[in-house]
Amino acid sequence: MSAILHDLALGFSVALTPSVLIYSLVGCIVGTLVGVLPGLGPLAGISLLLPMTLGLPPTTAIVMLAGIYYGAMYGGSTTSILMRIPGESASVVTCLDGYEMARKGRAGPALAIAAIGSFVAGTISVVALSLVAPQIARYALNFGPAEYVGLLTLALLLLAQLGSGSKVRSLVMSLLGLALGMIGIDPLTGYARFTLGIPALADGLGIVPLAVGLFGISEILLSAGTRNVPKVAAPRLRDLYPSRAELSASTMPCLRGTVLGFVIGLIPGSAHIISSFISYALERKLSRTPERFGKGAVEGLAGPESANNAAAVSAFVPMLALGLPAGAIPAVMLAALMAHGISPGPRLIQEQPQLYWGFVASMYVGNLVLLLLNLPLVSLFVSVLRIPYAILYPIVTTMCVVGVYSISSSVTDLWIMFAAGIAGYFLRRANYDVAPVVLGFVLAPMFEVSLRQALTISSGSLWIFIERPIAATLLGTAFVLVLLSLWMPISRRLELRRTKAGD
Amino acid sequence: MLRRLMEARAVAASLVVVALIFVAGSFAIPIGTLLAPGPGLVPLILGCAMLAAMAASIAVDRLKPLFDEETASGADDTGGQESRAGLPRVPVILAVIGLTVLGFEPVGFVPTIFIGSLTLLYGLERRSLLISLAVSIILSVGLFLLFERVLYISLPRGLMEFWP
Numbered sequence A: 001m002s003a004i005l006h007d008l009a010l011g012f013s014v015a016l017t018p019s020v021l022i023y024s025l026v027g028c029i030v031g032t033l034v035g036v037l038p039g040l041g042p043l044a045g046i047s048l049l050l051p052m053t054l055g056l057p058p059t060t061a062i063v064m065l066a067g068i069y070y071g072a073m074y075g076g077s078t079t080s081i082l083m084r085i086p087g088e089s090a091s092v093v094t095c096l097d098g099y100e101m102a103r104k105g106r107a108g109p110a111l112a113i114a115a116i117g118s119f120v121a122g123t124i125s126v127v128a129l130s131l132v133a134p135q136i137a138r139y140a141l142n143f144g145p146a147e148y149v150g151l152l153t154l155a156l157l158l159l160a161q162l163g164s165g166s167k168v169r170s171l172v173m174s175l176l177g178l179a180l181g182m183i184g185i186d187p188l189t190g191y192a193r194f195t196l197g198i199p200a201l202a203d204g205l206g207i208v209p210l211a212v213g214l215f216g217i218s219e220i221l222l223s224a225g226t227r228n229v230p231k232v233a234a235p236r237l238r239d240l241y242p243s244r245a246e247l248s249a250s251t252m253p254c255l256r257g258t259v260l261g262f263v264i265g266l267i268p269g270s271a272h273i274i275s276s277f278i279s280y281a282l283e284r285k286l287s288r289t290p291e292r293f294g295k296g297a298v299e300g301l302a303g304p305e306s307a308n309n310a311a312a313v314s315a316f317v318p319m320l321a322l323g324l325p326a327g328a329i330p331a332v333m334l335a336a337l338m339a340h341g342i343s344p345g346p347r348l349i350q351e352q353p354q355l356y357w358g359f360v361a362s363m364y365v366g367n368l369v370l371l372l373l374n375l376p377l378v379s380l381f382v383s384v385l386r387i388p389y390a391i392l393y394p395i396v397t398t399m400c401v402v403g404v405y406s407i408s409s410s411v412t413d414l415w416i417m418f419a420a421g422i423a424g425y426f427l428r429r430a431n432y433d434v435a436p437v438v439l440g441f442v443l444a445p446m447f448e449v450s451l452r453q454a455l456t457i458s459s460g461s462l463w464i465f466i467e468r469p470i471a472a473t474l475l476g477t478a479f480v481l482v483l484l485s486l487w488m489p490i491s492r493r494l495e496l497r498r499t500k501a502g503d
Numbered sequence B: 001m002l003r004r005l006m007e008a009r010a011v012a013a014s015l016v017v018v019a020l021i022f023v024a025g026s027f028a029i030p031i032g033t034l035l036a037p038g039p040g041l042v043p044l045i046l047g048c049a050m051l052a053a054m055a056a057s058i059a060v061d062r063l064k065p066l067f068d069e070e071t072a073s074g075a076d077d078t079g080g081q082e083s084r085a086g087l088p089r090v091p092v093i094l095a096v097i098g099l100t101v102l103g104f105e106p107v108g109f110v111p112t113i114f115i116g117s118l119t120l121l122y123g124l125e126r127r128s129l130l131i132s133l134a135v136s137i138i139l140s141v142g143l144f145l146l147f148e149r150v151l152y153i154s155l156p157r158g159l160m161e162f163w164p
Helices: A002-015 A016-037 A043-055 A057-085 A089-103 A107-140 A145-160 A166-181 A199-203 A205-226 A244-265 A271-286 A297-312 A314-322 A328-339 A353-386 A391-406 A411-429 A433-459 A469-502 B002-027 B041-063 B089-103 B109-124 B130-151
Strands: none
Touching: A002 A016, A002 A244, A002 A353, A016 A089, A016 A314, A016 A353, A043 A057, A043 A328, A057 A089, A057 A107, A057 A297, A057 A328, A057 A353, A089 A107, A089 A205, A089 A271, A089 A297, A089 A433, A089 B002, A107 A244, A107 A297, A107 A353, A145 A271, A145 A433, A145 A469, A166 A433, A166 B041, A205 A391, A205 A411, A205 A433, A205 B089, A244 A271, A244 A297, A271 A297, A271 A433, A297 A314, A314 A328, A353 A469, A391 A411, A391 B089, A391 B109, A411 A433, A411 B002, A433 B041, B002 B041, B089 B109, B109 B130
């Protein structure tokens, strides 16, 4: 313990030097601005700004990139809450209750809870990262294809519980998302699938055009088609910050989301996206009033936001400790380190303690900077809601178009967004929840590759999912979940019948 | 209500068609076996699962009313409330987005966004010409400069190739 404190002291001596501190601040500000632009999420932000950091010393560069990452994560939540446009896929869940809170005049508290939740989760996760990183990273390496199939099946079944409407319809939507994820070149054989002869579809549908279409464009169309355009209540000054009740209601979801997000974030893949969805499903399951979810429940915002940020931190564990990036963003960070001639891995801590612990300490500093930066800006962000809707929606539409185009400079992406917008409009009018489509889509490549690899390893035997303890536990949990969700309505009906008989 | 009911049935039918496309499309590529799964295996499984889930969904819907009061209140039956200009909003917004995407590269970012925003603000929403022009110019030129000069992301110039 004293060794860790000593190392952390070394880290803080690096992170608190004026130049590093300034670059951390600049990274947080730039990241927040990039995150606020729809379509430009943390990955695009880091990729775009990576060349600018090449002239900096390695520690300063990686600290600035980490600042951009956190800032963009928070910025993405801002557009989700205010406009229902997820800046990046991890913010999709934030749209569900965050936007509903904004519509009810609680945009300020929603933004503040997102900032506080992100800060708490980020800080606790950094502490955990400092203490248990190597041990947990070693455990996460035990995950093979069969375990992934178990985990993803559990995530998809939890997802069916996510929607506020019919569970069967949510399942249809998550299957639709998985199916859409099959479009493009097969990663294992190179076959082009369902591309309709369009070369641009060989890379598959993009997550951002799909999410912006399903959420942003469909929301504009739904609001425009409603007899009374849903007024987003502009909050009064004294309502800008969360009440004591809201803070208290968000405490446990925030802590649960942190633990969940940290553990899930260690697993390679789109962990921070999965963690926010699972956290939402968990909070809804634990709530005594699940019907409030999707209608502005504080818990539905605090849990996923915390999980998302905790996963964002823990995704660095395998990267720093083992040199294995746990996702696209750590991969870009890894590339940044390698561009500076540094090879992350088990020896990084011994060979470059200043860089490793400086980076860890900069995470503490970055979280604090973001909180101090964003809480005073809540009123500025909320002032967007004072713009009349008739003026706001053309602005939002333009932001959607430019944000989607800027990712890969492809008009095909714009057509995908357009088609997804129309599909989302009709699906939502018919009471289909579109959030599961996005998670299904994100999970699709990992699900397919894992399933095929597991079958190949086991020579086509399905026993592999039962023989391996972690896979069996995950699938067993999924099975119990199915039984519970079947049993609960039956038990409720039986109870009702008993009450009626008693009367 | 009848229109919404028809819409819901059309959506359900479309989802069944999508599932069938995935099932049929899977046979056009190698499916393989459980021992050596091909690229068509998982899409085939997903297509079939989607068909089964749709069948369950339709069965559940037949057991209960399709819409309750709460869910029916989300949007009106006309599919597009009229704007101040007396035009149905949804088709006009869709047309504007579609034309913007169509002209995005050949015409260029600035002209398409300017015309699109002006159409929505002045043509559809009947906002004052001054406000409409100001917002349209800020959106088109402002975003162009932000992306080109600050973020170094190229946006299509189209007819404005002469722009420095």
